[in-house]
Amino acid sequence: MNKELKYTVNENKCWIYAGAKDRSGYGIIKHAGKTVKAHRYNFELHKGEILPGLVIRHTCNNPSCINPKHLLQGTQKQNMQDKAESKKIFCTNKHELNHSNSYIFNNRRICRICRSTNEV
Ligand SMILES: [Zn+2]
Ligand SMILES: [Zn+2]
Structure with a gap:
């Protein structure tokens, strides 16, 4: 090396x-x-x-x-999170997800807006 x-x-x-x-x-x-x-x-x-x-x-x-x-x-998990965070992502209700309105759970990004209003 x-x-x-x-x-x-x-x-x-x-x-x-x-x-x-x-x-x-x-x-x-x-x-x-x-x-x-x-x-x-x-x-x-x-x-x-x-x-x-x-x-x-x-x-x-x-x-x-x-x-x-x-x-x-x-x-590897952090690497997957980097990849997920490198592109814009939206929840099923078209909220644009970022660090403050979402979190990672079981390798999926969970939308706090939907969580709080139970739109899911
Ligand atoms: Zn570089
Ligand atoms: Zn949402």
């Missing part, structure tokens, strides 16, 4: 990996005979080992970014 990866920097200070990418847009590299995600590789290179079972989250929501400052170690 000592090879510096090639990248270009965009206006968000994302380091866009310059090599191969997978279908989801994640940079991929060959390392020790295995295919490794470039952002995970770069995280370990700059910040240290990734603990077993943890995923690397992009605070910038850009899968091809390998800037260690944009990468956070977290759980």
Whole structure:
């Protein structure tokens, strides 16, 4: 784990990996005979080992970014929550949901407006 990866920097200070990418847009590299995600590789290179079972989250929501400052170690659940929060979501009654009027329960976002009025 000592090879510096090639990248270009965009206006968000994302380091866009310059090599191969997978279908989801994640940079991929060959390392020790295995295919490794470039952002995970770069995280370990700059910040240290990734603990077993943890995923690397992009605070910038850009899968091809390998800037260690944009990468956070977290759980799969947090990663799903990031994804859910990165796009606008609406409840069945078309309330636009955000942090203050909704919460996550059983991996679903629950609308507080509906909860309080029992429109569900
Ligand atoms: Zn980034
Ligand atoms: Zn609602």
